[in-house]
Amino acid sequence: MFAVLAAAAEYELELRAERQSEGMTAAKRREATGGAQRATPTRWLTWSAPAANSC
Structure with a gap:
């Protein structure tokens, strides 16, 4: 079992x-x-909460 955990940890390090x-x-x-450094997620910037009386 420890061999499997060690192999998984090694694989994880290789992926990282x-x-x-x-x-x-x-x-x-x-x-x-x-x-550009990174694209800005405009969808997150333009989101607004629903109105309080939306029901």
Whole structure:
């Protein structure tokens, strides 16, 4: 059982390292091209609560 947990932890570390590497590559690419840092989720910014008497 411990061998399975150790293998899962190692796999998790490999995935994390791969994602981090991809993120760093993307950041360098954006920096080199002068692109935007990150897209702003306008849907979140424009959301408003329903009116109090909506029923």
